[in-house]
Amino acid sequence: MTTKDTSLSLVAYDPTFLELSWNWLNDSEIKKMTHTPDFTRDEQHAWFAGLASKTDYKIWGLQYNGKPIGVCGLKKITGTDAEYWGYIGEKQYWGIGLGSAILQLIESEAAKAGLYSVWLSVIPENIRAIRLYRKNGYTEENQQGDLLIMRKRI
Structure with a gap:
């Protein structure tokens, strides 16, 4: 799937x-912003090997003009909602307006799956992401530990 206004695709x-x-x-900055725990290559490969059997988890690579720039997906998928997660790993693509397009792609996939809402968790220090989510219709639902939970009905 490709957005109408960019060369961004899942x-x-x-x-x-x-x-x-x-x-x-x-990368320490990405690790902090995505709240990613430490993991080994063996753990990563075991996780990858198990993807095909997961029914509550969808993952896509993000390409911009044919170049791999990041990853996103839906997890904890139920019959009604799912948690969005994602990141742009290639930092030269940060701040150029791709975030809204990524959300549009994910929300389209969620709607195709018959979901009613998408939620996400973000660290409160990630002001840029929170601004993006608010701009795209996500509202603050609650705080769980050190994470802010936001949701959008689709």
Whole structure:
């Protein structure tokens, strides 16, 4: 799927994205903003091997003009909602307006799956992301520990 206004697309999450994700998620800034715990390559490969059997988890690679730039998906999928997660790993693509397009793509996938809402968790220090989510119709639902929970009805 590609958005109408950009060259951004969701593509299969394959070994190329798996390898890039290792680098992206071990970047200290991305690790903090995504609330990612430490993990080993063996753990990452075991996780990847188990993806095909998961029914409550969807993952896509993000390509911009054909270049892999990040990863996003839906997890904790129920019959009514799912948690959005994602990140742009290639930092030169931060702040150029791709966030809204990513949300549009994810919300489209959620609607196709028959979901009524999408929620997400974000650390309160990630002001840029919170601004993006508010701009795109997400509202603050509650705080769970050190994470802010936001939701949008689709």
